[in-house]
Amino acid sequence: MLRAQTGPYDILITGAKVIDGSGTSWYYADIGIRGDTIAAVGLLPGATAKVRVDGRGLVAAPGFIDIHSHGRRGIFTVPTAENYLREGVTTIVEGPDGSSPLPIAPFLDRVAKTPISVNFATFVGQGAIRDNVMGLVNRKATPEEIERMKGLAAQAMRDGAFGLSTGLYYVPGNFAPTEEVIELAKVIGRMGGIHISHMREEAAHVLDSVRETIRIGEEGGLPTQITHHKIIGVSNWGQSVETLKLVEAARARGVDVTIDQYPYTASSTGIAALFPQWALEGGQKSVVERLAAPEQRAKIKAVIVQNIKFDRGAGDPKNIAIASCGFDRNLAGKNLAQITRDRGVEPTIDNAADTAIELQQKGGCSAVYHAIGEEDVVRILQSPFTMIASDGEIPVFGQAAPHPRSYGTFARVLGVYVREKHVLTLEDGVRRMSGYPAARLKLWDRGLLRPGMKADVVLFDPDKIGDRATFDKPHQYSVGVRDVIVNGKFAVKDDTVTTERPGQVLYGPSHQ
Numbered sequence: 213m214l215r216a217q218t219g220p221y222d223i224l225i226t227g228a229k230v231i232d233g234s235g236t237s238w239y240y241a242d243i244g245i246r247g248d249t250i251a252a253v254g255l256l257p258g259a260t261a262k263v264r265v266d267g268r269g270l271v272a273a274p275g276f277i278d279i280h281s282h283g284r285r286g287i288f289t290v291p292t293a294e295n296y297l298r299e300g301v302t303t304i305v306e307g308p309d310g311s312s313p314l315p316i317a318p319f320l321d322r323v324a325k326t327p328i329s330v331n332f333a334t335f336v337g338q339g340a341i342r343d344n345v346m347g348l349v350n351r352k353a354t355p356e357e358i359e360r361m362k363g364l365a366a367q368a369m370r371d372g373a374f375g376l377s378t379g380l381y382y383v384p385g386n387f388a389p390t391e392e393v394i395e396l397a398k399v400i401g402r403m404g405g406i407h408i409s410h411m412r413e414e415a416a417h418v419l420d421s422v423r424e425t426i427r428i429g430e431e432g433g434l435p436t437q438i439t440h441h442k443i444i445g446v447s448n449w450g451q452s453v454e455t456l457k458l459v460e461a462a463r464a465r466g467v468d469v470t471i472d473q474y475p476y477t478a479s480s481t482g483i484a485a486l487f488p489q490w491a492l493e494g495g496q497k498s499v500v501e502r503l504a505a506p507e508q509r510a511k512i513k514a515v516i517v518q519n520i521k522f523d524r525g526a527g528d529p530k531n532i533a534i535a536s537c538g539f540d541r542n543l544a545g546k547n548l549a550q551i552t553r554d555r556g557v558e559p560t561i562d563n564a565a566d567t568a569i570e571l572q573q574k575g576g577c578s579a580v581y582h583a584i585g586e587e588d589v590v591r592i593l594q595s596p597f598t599m600i601a602s603d604g605e606i607p608v609f610g611q612a613a614p615h616p617r618s619y620g621t622f623a624r625v626l627g628v629y630v631r632e633k634h635v636l637t638l639e640d641g642v643r644r645m646s647g648y649p650a651a652r653l654k655l656w657d658r659g660l661l662r663p664g665m666k667a668d669v670v671l672f673d674p675d676k677i678g679d680r681a682t683f684d685k686p687h688q689y690s691v692g693v694r695d696v697i698v699n700g701k702f703a704v705k706d707d708t709v710t711t712e713r714p715g716q717v718l719y720g721p722s723h724q
């Protein structure tokens with residue numbers, strides 16, 4: 213005990229307000245780090261250390277954990293994940309929305325061999341499993357196919373997955389009935405994993421989708437999470453009142469359902485999101501064939517028109533901005549109305565639907581959809597069961613026009629929704645980025661500033677922390693984070709990204 217209290221430490225942080233990730237009020241304490249572990253938290257006068265960090269005026273918090281990240285390509289091209297580091301994120305969890313590498317062991321091996329700055333974990337995707345067994349077909353699985361899927365799910369858990377992600381909105385998850393997902397969920401649950409869902413629908417049928425997500429947890433016997441919860445389409449705004457009631461009622465009867473969210477009024481996904489689900493069966497080649505048949509094209513276009521009017525388009529093609537197109541870099545940042553006008557026609561919804569078809573025919577694009585109401589954002593954020601997750605990626609700085617959530621999610625919550633709007637207390641905001649997602653993932657040695665925990669620590673200025681990335685100028689790092697320590701090493705020191713790459717692959721509860 214004496215040694216723990218007097219050092220020597222490798223790093224000693226003094227004078228900071230400690231917000232420990234549990235939600236408890238801040239307190240002054242020094243933090244002594246030895247190796248990759250927090251050795252002591254308390255007033256440590258006279259302690260010695262190799263590196264002393266003056267934390268006066270700053271908050272010391274556990275490194276933030278992003279439970280929904282699309283970082284699996286970017287981690288190899290930008291191994292510092294600077295966009296994440298600059299807002300205090302020290303762990304990202306990949307494999308969301310039903311999509312993951314499969315098998316995951318060789319992929320995690322490759323990440324483990326790459327020097328990276330943040331910790332990296334993954335879910336296994338239900339869509340990836342289904343694709344592996346059945347391809348991208350629109351039919352029910354046979355009992356034998358379900359057995360094979362269960363085998364792949366179990367293997368993924370042994371390989372280190374933290375649970376099962378679904379993307380029931382996307383091909384091929386959209387072809388899977390709930391019962392099929394529940395069969396996989398039972399396997400995952402027995403092995404300590406959770407279920408996290410990009411729901412089947414987030415607009416007019418969002419209530420049914422929430423019910424389905426809850427049912428997967430209830431009948432699958434595992435924790436279940438509504439990921440990036442939002443209400444899309446002006447005519448559906450306000451439905452978060454009802455979705456949150458469903459969550460509360462489920463929890464009251466013992467179903468462990470939780471939520472995560474990014475703090476923006478726009479979403480981002482492929483331009484194919486405007487298309488009817490049936491049109492996407494079989495992948496891009498089949499889509500192009502369908503669009504070449506006039507009758508099918510007309511049916512597809514009718515749905516796109518509806519979706520621009522009432523769903524992700526929120527009534528105006530201007531609300532749909534291109535993030536990136538593989539076939540034409542110059543389209544990044546333009547909206548569907550502008551691109552339609554560039555075709556030489558009026559930017560009506562009808563003409564914009566033709567534009568969307570053309571873009572998809574050429575190979576598809578990712579897009580940003582401005583169709584979420586601020587009141588729903590705030591209401592969902594205030595639910596005690598909501599944690600923060602970016603749904604972002606690791607962009608190459610300056611390339612394309614990604615959703616600003618990749619750069620700003622965590623800093624935006626602390627800057628806008630804590631400091632400016634007082635929607636959350638600082639302690640509660642930090643909890644939703646650290647202790648809460650850690651507990652969700654059963655990452656029992658992270659997410660809290662306590663002796664014995666891994667030393668993932670962020671030091672930030674509570675008066676300055678904030679996002680700078682906007683939809684027009686997304687490539688801007690967040691500000692206010694001064695130091696980031698990952699596994700006991702500085703990944704950011706005095707506002708500068710270091711040459712250390714202390715990130716590790718984290719393995720789930722059934723890893724063998």
Ligand SMILES: [Zn+2]
Pocket residue numbers: 308309410440603
């Ligand atoms: Zn998603």
